[in-house]
Amino acid sequence: MDPIRVGFIGAGSMANSVHYPSLASFKDVEIAAICDLDETRLNKTADQYGVEQRFKNYRLMLEKVPLDAVYAIMAPIPTDHYVNAEPLTSVVINCLKRGLHVFIEKPPGVSFEETRKMADTAEKYGCKTMVGFNRRFIPVFREAKRMVEENGPITHCIAVFHKNMIGQPEPWGRVSYLVADVIHAIDALRFMSGEAEEVTAYIYSFYVDYMNSFNALIRFKNGCVGHLCSNYSSGGRVHYFEMHSKALYAFVNLPFEPEKQEALILRSGRSYGEAEVLRNLELVEGCRDFHVVYGYLQENRHFIDCIRKDEIPETNFKDAIKTMKLVERINSSK
Incomplete structure:
Protein backbone atom coordinates (compact mmCIF):
# COMPACT_ATOMS: atom_id res chain seq x y z
CA MET A 1 0.00 0.00 0.00
CA ASN A 134 -11.84 18.48 16.64
CA ARG A 135 -14.51 18.54 19.36
CA ARG A 136 -16.63 16.10 17.33
CA PHE A 137 -13.77 13.61 17.50
CA ILE A 138 -12.95 13.74 21.22
CA PRO A 139 -13.63 10.13 22.25
CA VAL A 140 -15.61 10.84 25.43
CA PHE A 141 -17.88 13.36 23.67
CA ARG A 142 -18.50 11.07 20.73
CA GLU A 143 -19.23 8.08 22.97
CA ALA A 144 -21.52 10.09 25.26
CA LYS A 145 -23.50 11.29 22.25
CA ARG A 146 -23.83 7.71 21.03
CA MET A 147 -25.13 6.61 24.44
CA VAL A 148 -27.65 9.45 24.61
CA GLU A 149 -28.99 8.67 21.15
CA GLU A 150 -29.47 5.00 22.04
CA ASN A 151 -32.46 6.19 24.09
CA GLY A 152 -33.84 8.37 21.30
CA PRO A 153 -33.11 11.63 19.51
CA ILE A 154 -31.45 14.48 21.38
CA THR A 155 -34.19 16.90 22.43
CA HIS A 156 -32.13 19.55 24.22
CA CYS A 157 -28.43 20.40 24.16
CA ILE A 158 -26.10 23.03 25.57
CA ALA A 159 -22.63 24.14 24.49
CA VAL A 160 -20.64 26.22 27.00
CA PHE A 161 -17.29 27.82 26.20
CA HIS A 162 -15.87 30.51 28.50
CA LYS A 163 -12.43 32.10 28.68
CA ASN A 164 -10.73 35.11 30.21
CA MET A 165 -9.44 37.17 27.28
CA ILE A 166 -9.65 40.56 28.97
CA GLY A 167 -6.66 42.61 27.84
CA GLN A 168 -6.26 40.61 24.64
CA PRO A 169 -7.10 41.99 21.18
CA GLU A 170 -9.46 40.28 18.78
CA PRO A 171 -7.81 37.44 16.83
CA TRP A 172 -5.87 38.35 13.69
CA GLY A 173 -6.55 42.02 14.27
CA ARG A 174 -10.24 42.20 13.38
CA VAL A 175 -11.97 38.81 13.59
CA SER A 176 -14.62 38.20 16.25
CA TYR A 177 -14.00 35.48 18.81
CA LEU A 178 -17.36 34.11 17.70
CA VAL A 179 -15.78 33.20 14.36
CA ALA A 180 -12.25 32.49 15.56
CA ASP A 181 -12.92 30.29 18.59
CA VAL A 182 -16.53 30.02 19.77
CA ILE A 183 -17.21 28.37 16.42
CA HIS A 184 -16.04 25.14 18.11
CA ALA A 185 -19.09 25.26 20.38
CA ILE A 186 -21.38 26.23 17.52
CA ASP A 187 -20.22 23.33 15.38
CA ALA A 188 -20.69 21.02 18.36
CA LEU A 189 -24.32 22.18 18.61
CA ARG A 190 -24.79 21.16 14.97
CA PHE A 191 -23.09 17.85 15.70
CA MET A 192 -25.60 17.23 18.49
CA SER A 193 -28.69 18.65 16.82
CA GLY A 194 -28.50 19.02 13.05
CA GLU A 195 -29.54 22.15 11.19
CA ALA A 196 -30.90 25.34 12.70
CA GLU A 197 -34.33 26.70 11.92
CA GLU A 198 -34.74 29.66 14.27
CA VAL A 199 -32.06 31.68 16.06
CA THR A 200 -32.28 34.32 18.78
CA ALA A 201 -29.01 35.74 20.09
CA TYR A 202 -27.72 38.22 22.64
CA ILE A 203 -24.20 39.49 22.07
CA TYR A 204 -22.51 42.00 24.37
CA SER A 205 -19.20 43.65 25.17
CA PHE A 206 -17.83 43.57 28.72
CA TYR A 207 -14.60 45.35 29.78
CA VAL A 208 -13.21 45.52 26.21
CA ASP A 209 -14.00 47.47 23.04
CA TYR A 210 -15.28 44.48 21.05
CA MET A 211 -18.01 41.87 21.48
CA ASN A 212 -16.98 39.11 23.89
CA SER A 213 -20.19 37.61 25.28
CA PHE A 214 -22.20 35.32 22.99
CA ASN A 215 -25.51 33.74 23.94
CA ALA A 216 -28.01 32.11 21.61
CA LEU A 217 -31.19 30.06 21.74
CA ILE A 218 -31.56 27.86 18.65
CA ARG A 219 -34.50 25.79 17.50
CA PHE A 220 -33.32 23.04 15.18
CA LYS A 221 -35.30 21.49 12.32
CA ASN A 222 -35.57 18.16 14.14
CA GLY A 223 -37.29 19.85 17.10
CA CYS A 224 -34.25 19.96 19.36
CA VAL A 225 -33.54 23.16 21.29
CA GLY A 226 -29.92 24.22 21.67
CA HIS A 227 -28.23 26.82 23.86
CA LEU A 228 -24.92 28.55 23.19
CA CYS A 229 -23.35 30.16 26.24
CA SER A 230 -19.97 31.82 25.87
CA ASN A 231 -18.31 34.62 27.85
CA TYR A 232 -14.75 35.67 27.07
CA SER A 233 -14.50 37.97 30.08
CA SER A 234 -14.99 35.13 32.55
CA GLY A 235 -12.69 33.83 35.26
CA GLY A 236 -11.01 31.19 33.11
CA ARG A 237 -11.46 28.44 30.56
CA VAL A 238 -14.65 26.39 31.03
CA HIS A 239 -15.83 24.05 28.28
CA TYR A 240 -18.61 21.49 28.48
CA PHE A 241 -21.62 20.09 26.64
CA GLU A 242 -24.98 18.77 27.83
CA MET A 243 -27.38 16.46 26.01
CA HIS A 244 -30.86 15.14 26.83
CA SER A 245 -32.88 12.32 25.27
CA LYS A 246 -35.64 10.09 26.64
CA ALA A 247 -34.88 9.49 30.35
CA LEU A 248 -31.16 10.11 29.78
CA TYR A 249 -28.84 13.05 30.41
CA ALA A 250 -25.15 13.49 29.62
CA PHE A 251 -22.74 16.13 30.92
CA VAL A 252 -19.43 16.16 29.02
CA ASN A 253 -16.62 18.14 30.65
CA LEU A 254 -13.65 19.04 28.43
CA PRO A 255 -10.91 20.85 30.32
CA PHE A 256 -7.35 20.47 29.07
CA GLU A 257 -6.35 18.17 31.97
CA PRO A 258 -6.81 14.59 30.70
CA GLU A 259 -7.81 13.16 34.07
CA LYS A 260 -10.71 15.62 34.29
CA GLN A 261 -12.12 14.91 30.82
CA GLU A 262 -15.23 12.86 31.49
CA ALA A 263 -18.92 12.38 30.84
CA LEU A 264 -21.53 11.90 33.54
CA ILE A 265 -24.53 9.84 32.43
CA LEU A 266 -27.83 9.97 34.33
CA ARG A 267 -30.58 7.46 33.54
CA SER A 268 -34.23 7.11 34.54
CA GLY A 269 -34.44 9.47 37.50
CA ARG A 270 -31.20 8.57 39.23
CA SER A 271 -29.56 11.17 41.45
CA TYR A 272 -26.40 13.03 40.47
CA GLY A 273 -24.37 10.90 42.83
CA GLU A 274 -25.51 7.77 40.97
CA ALA A 275 -24.27 8.96 37.58
CA GLU A 276 -22.26 6.62 35.38
CA VAL A 277 -18.81 8.06 34.72
CA LEU A 278 -17.22 7.74 31.31
CA ARG A 279 -13.54 8.75 31.38
CA ASN A 280 -11.73 9.97 28.31
CA LEU A 281 -8.40 8.52 29.45
CA GLU A 282 -9.89 5.03 29.50
CA LEU A 283 -11.15 5.46 25.94
CA VAL A 284 -7.63 6.34 24.71
CA GLU A 285 -5.99 3.53 26.72
CA GLY A 286 -4.34 5.88 29.19
CA CYS A 287 -2.48 8.05 26.67
CA ARG A 288 -2.16 11.62 27.98
CA ASP A 289 -0.82 13.24 24.80
CA PHE A 290 -2.90 16.29 23.98
CA HIS A 291 -3.37 15.45 20.31
CA VAL A 292 -4.73 12.03 21.33
CA VAL A 293 -7.10 13.00 24.17
CA TYR A 294 -8.51 16.08 22.43
CA GLY A 295 -9.63 14.53 19.15
CA TYR A 296 -6.84 15.68 16.84
CA LEU A 297 -5.40 12.22 16.21
CA GLN A 298 -8.88 10.92 15.49
CA GLU A 299 -9.85 13.70 13.08
CA ASN A 300 -6.60 13.27 11.18
CA ARG A 301 -7.12 9.52 10.97
CA HIS A 302 -10.64 10.16 9.68
CA PHE A 303 -9.36 12.46 6.93
CA ILE A 304 -6.69 10.01 5.77
CA ASP A 305 -9.17 7.11 5.84
CA CYS A 306 -11.65 9.10 3.74
CA ILE A 307 -8.95 9.70 1.11
CA ARG A 308 -8.14 5.99 1.04
CA LYS A 309 -11.75 4.81 0.95
CA ASP A 310 -13.03 7.57 -1.34
CA GLU A 311 -15.50 8.74 1.31
CA ILE A 312 -16.65 12.24 2.27
CA PRO A 313 -15.05 13.57 5.48
CA GLU A 314 -17.55 14.45 8.19
CA THR A 315 -16.46 18.08 8.52
CA ASN A 316 -15.88 18.78 4.82
CA PHE A 317 -16.01 22.31 3.42
CA LYS A 318 -19.59 21.90 2.21
CA ASP A 319 -20.71 20.90 5.70
CA ALA A 320 -18.64 23.73 7.19
CA ILE A 321 -20.74 26.19 5.19
CA LYS A 322 -23.64 25.26 7.48
CA THR A 323 -21.59 25.99 10.59
CA MET A 324 -20.46 29.34 9.15
CA LYS A 325 -24.05 30.18 8.24
CA LEU A 326 -25.11 29.49 11.81
CA VAL A 327 -22.26 31.67 13.11
CA GLU A 328 -23.44 34.52 10.90
CA ARG A 329 -27.08 33.99 11.87
CA ILE A 330 -26.12 34.25 15.55
CA ASN A 331 -24.07 37.36 14.87
CA SER A 332 -26.78 39.04 12.79
CA SER A 333 -29.68 38.26 15.14
CA LYS A 334 -28.19 40.13 18.09
Whole structure:
Protein backbone atom coordinates (compact mmCIF):
# COMPACT_ATOMS: atom_id res chain seq x y z
CA MET A 1 0.00 0.00 0.00
CA ASP A 2 1.49 3.30 -1.09
CA PRO A 3 1.55 6.02 1.59
CA ILE A 4 -0.58 9.14 1.35
CA ARG A 5 1.93 11.87 0.54
CA VAL A 6 1.18 15.04 2.49
CA GLY A 7 2.62 18.50 2.08
CA PHE A 8 2.38 20.92 4.98
CA ILE A 9 1.88 24.67 4.65
CA GLY A 10 2.66 25.92 8.12
CA ALA A 11 5.15 24.98 10.81
CA GLY A 12 3.74 26.96 13.71
CA SER A 13 2.67 25.94 17.20
CA MET A 14 -0.74 24.54 16.23
CA ALA A 15 0.63 22.37 13.46
CA ASN A 16 3.50 21.13 15.63
CA SER A 17 1.43 20.41 18.72
CA VAL A 18 -1.30 18.31 17.11
CA HIS A 19 -1.07 17.71 13.35
CA TYR A 20 2.55 16.75 12.74
CA PRO A 21 2.60 14.23 15.61
CA SER A 22 -0.72 12.77 14.47
CA LEU A 23 0.35 12.20 10.88
CA ALA A 24 3.84 11.06 11.88
CA SER A 25 2.23 8.24 13.87
CA PHE A 26 0.39 6.86 10.83
CA LYS A 27 2.32 4.18 8.97
CA ASP A 28 0.36 4.86 5.79
CA VAL A 29 1.24 8.58 5.63
CA GLU A 30 4.42 10.27 4.47
CA ILE A 31 5.10 13.91 5.31
CA ALA A 32 6.74 14.63 1.96
CA ALA A 33 7.35 18.38 2.16
CA ILE A 34 7.00 21.37 4.46
CA CYS A 35 6.57 25.05 3.66
CA ASP A 36 6.79 28.04 5.99
CA LEU A 37 7.88 31.63 5.49
CA ASP A 38 9.78 31.52 8.79
CA GLU A 39 13.00 29.67 7.99
CA THR A 40 13.76 28.91 11.63
CA ARG A 41 10.37 27.28 12.20
CA LEU A 42 10.63 25.51 8.86
CA ASN A 43 14.01 23.91 9.57
CA LYS A 44 13.21 23.03 13.18
CA THR A 45 10.04 21.17 12.18
CA ALA A 46 11.58 19.53 9.11
CA ASP A 47 14.56 18.35 11.17
CA GLN A 48 12.28 16.92 13.85
CA TYR A 49 10.28 14.88 11.35
CA GLY A 50 13.10 14.06 8.96
CA VAL A 51 11.65 15.93 5.99
CA GLU A 52 14.17 16.88 3.33
CA GLN A 53 11.90 18.86 0.99
CA ARG A 54 11.65 22.36 2.50
CA PHE A 55 10.18 25.47 0.94
CA LYS A 56 9.41 29.08 1.76
CA ASN A 57 7.11 29.35 -1.28
CA TYR A 58 4.17 26.94 -1.23
CA ARG A 59 3.60 27.28 -4.98
CA LEU A 60 7.11 26.01 -5.58
CA MET A 61 6.41 23.07 -3.25
CA LEU A 62 3.30 22.19 -5.23
CA GLU A 63 5.25 22.32 -8.49
CA LYS A 64 8.24 20.28 -7.39
CA VAL A 65 6.85 17.63 -5.00
CA PRO A 66 4.27 14.96 -5.96
CA LEU A 67 1.54 15.15 -3.32
CA ASP A 68 -1.82 13.58 -2.56
CA ALA A 69 -2.96 16.07 0.08
CA VAL A 70 -2.06 19.39 1.63
CA TYR A 71 -2.45 20.52 5.22
CA ALA A 72 -2.80 24.32 5.21
CA ILE A 73 -2.43 25.09 8.92
CA MET A 74 -2.34 28.85 8.90
CA ALA A 75 -4.34 31.85 10.07
CA PRO A 76 -7.19 32.92 7.78
CA ILE A 77 -5.81 36.46 7.76
CA PRO A 78 -2.01 37.00 7.59
CA THR A 79 -0.67 38.94 10.57
CA ASP A 80 2.61 39.73 12.37
CA HIS A 81 5.67 38.54 10.43
CA TYR A 82 3.34 36.68 8.04
CA VAL A 83 1.52 39.90 7.17
CA ASN A 84 2.62 39.74 3.52
CA ALA A 85 1.62 36.11 3.10
CA GLU A 86 -1.15 34.94 0.79
CA PRO A 87 -4.52 34.60 2.56
CA LEU A 88 -5.74 31.13 3.51
CA THR A 89 -8.63 31.10 1.05
CA SER A 90 -6.35 31.82 -1.91
CA VAL A 91 -3.82 29.18 -0.81
CA VAL A 92 -6.52 26.54 -0.42
CA ILE A 93 -8.15 27.28 -3.76
CA ASN A 94 -4.79 27.01 -5.54
CA CYS A 95 -4.20 23.61 -3.92
CA LEU A 96 -7.68 22.40 -4.87
CA LYS A 97 -7.21 23.47 -8.48
CA ARG A 98 -4.30 21.04 -8.61
CA GLY A 99 -6.61 18.23 -7.54
CA LEU A 100 -5.11 17.97 -4.04
CA HIS A 101 -7.15 16.99 -1.00
CA VAL A 102 -7.01 19.73 1.66
CA PHE A 103 -7.22 19.85 5.46
CA ILE A 104 -7.44 23.21 7.25
CA GLU A 105 -7.94 24.36 10.81
CA LYS A 106 -10.96 26.30 11.98
CA PRO A 107 -12.27 28.76 11.09
CA PRO A 108 -12.77 27.89 7.41
CA GLY A 109 -12.20 31.48 6.36
CA VAL A 110 -13.68 34.47 8.14
CA SER A 111 -17.05 34.50 6.38
CA PHE A 112 -19.64 32.20 4.91
CA GLU A 113 -18.70 33.49 1.47
CA GLU A 114 -15.04 32.46 1.86
CA THR A 115 -16.08 28.99 2.97
CA ARG A 116 -18.48 28.70 0.04
CA LYS A 117 -15.77 29.62 -2.48
CA MET A 118 -13.48 26.90 -1.14
CA ALA A 119 -16.30 24.35 -1.06
CA ASP A 120 -17.33 25.15 -4.64
CA THR A 121 -13.74 24.76 -5.85
CA ALA A 122 -13.37 21.44 -4.04
CA GLU A 123 -16.54 20.12 -5.65
CA LYS A 124 -15.44 21.29 -9.11
CA TYR A 125 -12.09 19.53 -8.89
CA GLY A 126 -13.28 16.44 -7.00
CA CYS A 127 -11.19 16.95 -3.85
CA LYS A 128 -11.67 15.66 -0.32
CA THR A 129 -11.67 18.46 2.25
CA MET A 130 -11.86 18.76 6.01
CA VAL A 131 -12.03 21.48 8.65
CA GLY A 132 -10.46 20.75 12.03
CA PHE A 133 -13.57 20.83 14.21
CA ASN A 134 -11.84 18.48 16.64
CA ARG A 135 -14.51 18.54 19.36
CA ARG A 136 -16.63 16.10 17.33
CA PHE A 137 -13.77 13.61 17.50
CA ILE A 138 -12.95 13.74 21.22
CA PRO A 139 -13.63 10.13 22.25
CA VAL A 140 -15.61 10.84 25.43
CA PHE A 141 -17.88 13.36 23.67
CA ARG A 142 -18.50 11.07 20.73
CA GLU A 143 -19.23 8.08 22.97
CA ALA A 144 -21.52 10.09 25.26
CA LYS A 145 -23.50 11.29 22.25
CA ARG A 146 -23.83 7.71 21.03
CA MET A 147 -25.13 6.61 24.44
CA VAL A 148 -27.65 9.45 24.61
CA GLU A 149 -28.99 8.67 21.15
CA GLU A 150 -29.47 5.00 22.04
CA ASN A 151 -32.46 6.19 24.09
CA GLY A 152 -33.84 8.37 21.30
CA PRO A 153 -33.11 11.63 19.51
CA ILE A 154 -31.45 14.48 21.38
CA THR A 155 -34.19 16.90 22.43
CA HIS A 156 -32.13 19.55 24.22
CA CYS A 157 -28.43 20.40 24.16
CA ILE A 158 -26.10 23.03 25.57
CA ALA A 159 -22.63 24.14 24.49
CA VAL A 160 -20.64 26.22 27.00
CA PHE A 161 -17.29 27.82 26.20
CA HIS A 162 -15.87 30.51 28.50
CA LYS A 163 -12.43 32.10 28.68
CA ASN A 164 -10.73 35.11 30.21
CA MET A 165 -9.44 37.17 27.28
CA ILE A 166 -9.65 40.56 28.97
CA GLY A 167 -6.66 42.61 27.84
CA GLN A 168 -6.26 40.61 24.64
CA PRO A 169 -7.10 41.99 21.18
CA GLU A 170 -9.46 40.28 18.78
CA PRO A 171 -7.81 37.44 16.83
CA TRP A 172 -5.87 38.35 13.69
CA GLY A 173 -6.55 42.02 14.27
CA ARG A 174 -10.24 42.20 13.38
CA VAL A 175 -11.97 38.81 13.59
CA SER A 176 -14.62 38.20 16.25
CA TYR A 177 -14.00 35.48 18.81
CA LEU A 178 -17.36 34.11 17.70
CA VAL A 179 -15.78 33.20 14.36
CA ALA A 180 -12.25 32.49 15.56
CA ASP A 181 -12.92 30.29 18.59
CA VAL A 182 -16.53 30.02 19.77
CA ILE A 183 -17.21 28.37 16.42
CA HIS A 184 -16.04 25.14 18.11
CA ALA A 185 -19.09 25.26 20.38
CA ILE A 186 -21.38 26.23 17.52
CA ASP A 187 -20.22 23.33 15.38
CA ALA A 188 -20.69 21.02 18.36
CA LEU A 189 -24.32 22.18 18.61
CA ARG A 190 -24.79 21.16 14.97
CA PHE A 191 -23.09 17.85 15.70
CA MET A 192 -25.60 17.23 18.49
CA SER A 193 -28.69 18.65 16.82
CA GLY A 194 -28.50 19.02 13.05
CA GLU A 195 -29.54 22.15 11.19
CA ALA A 196 -30.90 25.34 12.70
CA GLU A 197 -34.33 26.70 11.92
CA GLU A 198 -34.74 29.66 14.27
CA VAL A 199 -32.06 31.68 16.06
CA THR A 200 -32.28 34.32 18.78
CA ALA A 201 -29.01 35.74 20.09
CA TYR A 202 -27.72 38.22 22.64
CA ILE A 203 -24.20 39.49 22.07
CA TYR A 204 -22.51 42.00 24.37
CA SER A 205 -19.20 43.65 25.17
CA PHE A 206 -17.83 43.57 28.72
CA TYR A 207 -14.60 45.35 29.78
CA VAL A 208 -13.21 45.52 26.21
CA ASP A 209 -14.00 47.47 23.04
CA TYR A 210 -15.28 44.48 21.05
CA MET A 211 -18.01 41.87 21.48
CA ASN A 212 -16.98 39.11 23.89
CA SER A 213 -20.19 37.61 25.28
CA PHE A 214 -22.20 35.32 22.99
CA ASN A 215 -25.51 33.74 23.94
CA ALA A 216 -28.01 32.11 21.61
CA LEU A 217 -31.19 30.06 21.74
CA ILE A 218 -31.56 27.86 18.65
CA ARG A 219 -34.50 25.79 17.50
CA PHE A 220 -33.32 23.04 15.18
CA LYS A 221 -35.30 21.49 12.32
CA ASN A 222 -35.57 18.16 14.14
CA GLY A 223 -37.29 19.85 17.10
CA CYS A 224 -34.25 19.96 19.36
CA VAL A 225 -33.54 23.16 21.29
CA GLY A 226 -29.92 24.22 21.67
CA HIS A 227 -28.23 26.82 23.86
CA LEU A 228 -24.92 28.55 23.19
CA CYS A 229 -23.35 30.16 26.24
CA SER A 230 -19.97 31.82 25.87
CA ASN A 231 -18.31 34.62 27.85
CA TYR A 232 -14.75 35.67 27.07
CA SER A 233 -14.50 37.97 30.08
CA SER A 234 -14.99 35.13 32.55
CA GLY A 235 -12.69 33.83 35.26
CA GLY A 236 -11.01 31.19 33.11
CA ARG A 237 -11.46 28.44 30.56
CA VAL A 238 -14.65 26.39 31.03
CA HIS A 239 -15.83 24.05 28.28
CA TYR A 240 -18.61 21.49 28.48
CA PHE A 241 -21.62 20.09 26.64
CA GLU A 242 -24.98 18.77 27.83
CA MET A 243 -27.38 16.46 26.01
CA HIS A 244 -30.86 15.14 26.83
CA SER A 245 -32.88 12.32 25.27
CA LYS A 246 -35.64 10.09 26.64
CA ALA A 247 -34.88 9.49 30.35
CA LEU A 248 -31.16 10.11 29.78
CA TYR A 249 -28.84 13.05 30.41
CA ALA A 250 -25.15 13.49 29.62
CA PHE A 251 -22.74 16.13 30.92
CA VAL A 252 -19.43 16.16 29.02
CA ASN A 253 -16.62 18.14 30.65
CA LEU A 254 -13.65 19.04 28.43
CA PRO A 255 -10.91 20.85 30.32
CA PHE A 256 -7.35 20.47 29.07
CA GLU A 257 -6.35 18.17 31.97
CA PRO A 258 -6.81 14.59 30.70
CA GLU A 259 -7.81 13.16 34.07
CA LYS A 260 -10.71 15.62 34.29
CA GLN A 261 -12.12 14.91 30.82
CA GLU A 262 -15.23 12.86 31.49
CA ALA A 263 -18.92 12.38 30.84
CA LEU A 264 -21.53 11.90 33.54
CA ILE A 265 -24.53 9.84 32.43
CA LEU A 266 -27.83 9.97 34.33
CA ARG A 267 -30.58 7.46 33.54
CA SER A 268 -34.23 7.11 34.54
CA GLY A 269 -34.44 9.47 37.50
CA ARG A 270 -31.20 8.57 39.23
CA SER A 271 -29.56 11.17 41.45
CA TYR A 272 -26.40 13.03 40.47
CA GLY A 273 -24.37 10.90 42.83
CA GLU A 274 -25.51 7.77 40.97
CA ALA A 275 -24.27 8.96 37.58
CA GLU A 276 -22.26 6.62 35.38
CA VAL A 277 -18.81 8.06 34.72
CA LEU A 278 -17.22 7.74 31.31
CA ARG A 279 -13.54 8.75 31.38
CA ASN A 280 -11.73 9.97 28.31
CA LEU A 281 -8.40 8.52 29.45
CA GLU A 282 -9.89 5.03 29.50
CA LEU A 283 -11.15 5.46 25.94
CA VAL A 284 -7.63 6.34 24.71
CA GLU A 285 -5.99 3.53 26.72
CA GLY A 286 -4.34 5.88 29.19
CA CYS A 287 -2.48 8.05 26.67
CA ARG A 288 -2.16 11.62 27.98
CA ASP A 289 -0.82 13.24 24.80
CA PHE A 290 -2.90 16.29 23.98
CA HIS A 291 -3.37 15.45 20.31
CA VAL A 292 -4.73 12.03 21.33
CA VAL A 293 -7.10 13.00 24.17
CA TYR A 294 -8.51 16.08 22.43
CA GLY A 295 -9.63 14.53 19.15
CA TYR A 296 -6.84 15.68 16.84
CA LEU A 297 -5.40 12.22 16.21
CA GLN A 298 -8.88 10.92 15.49
CA GLU A 299 -9.85 13.70 13.08
CA ASN A 300 -6.60 13.27 11.18
CA ARG A 301 -7.12 9.52 10.97
CA HIS A 302 -10.64 10.16 9.68
CA PHE A 303 -9.36 12.46 6.93
CA ILE A 304 -6.69 10.01 5.77
CA ASP A 305 -9.17 7.11 5.84
CA CYS A 306 -11.65 9.10 3.74
CA ILE A 307 -8.95 9.70 1.11
CA ARG A 308 -8.14 5.99 1.04
CA LYS A 309 -11.75 4.81 0.95
CA ASP A 310 -13.03 7.57 -1.34
CA GLU A 311 -15.50 8.74 1.31
CA ILE A 312 -16.65 12.24 2.27
CA PRO A 313 -15.05 13.57 5.48
CA GLU A 314 -17.55 14.45 8.19
CA THR A 315 -16.46 18.08 8.52
CA ASN A 316 -15.88 18.78 4.82
CA PHE A 317 -16.01 22.31 3.42
CA LYS A 318 -19.59 21.90 2.21
CA ASP A 319 -20.71 20.90 5.70
CA ALA A 320 -18.64 23.73 7.19
CA ILE A 321 -20.74 26.19 5.19
CA LYS A 322 -23.64 25.26 7.48
CA THR A 323 -21.59 25.99 10.59
CA MET A 324 -20.46 29.34 9.15
CA LYS A 325 -24.05 30.18 8.24
CA LEU A 326 -25.11 29.49 11.81
CA VAL A 327 -22.26 31.67 13.11
CA GLU A 328 -23.44 34.52 10.90
CA ARG A 329 -27.08 33.99 11.87
CA ILE A 330 -26.12 34.25 15.55
CA ASN A 331 -24.07 37.36 14.87
CA SER A 332 -26.78 39.04 12.79
CA SER A 333 -29.68 38.26 15.14
CA LYS A 334 -28.19 40.13 18.09
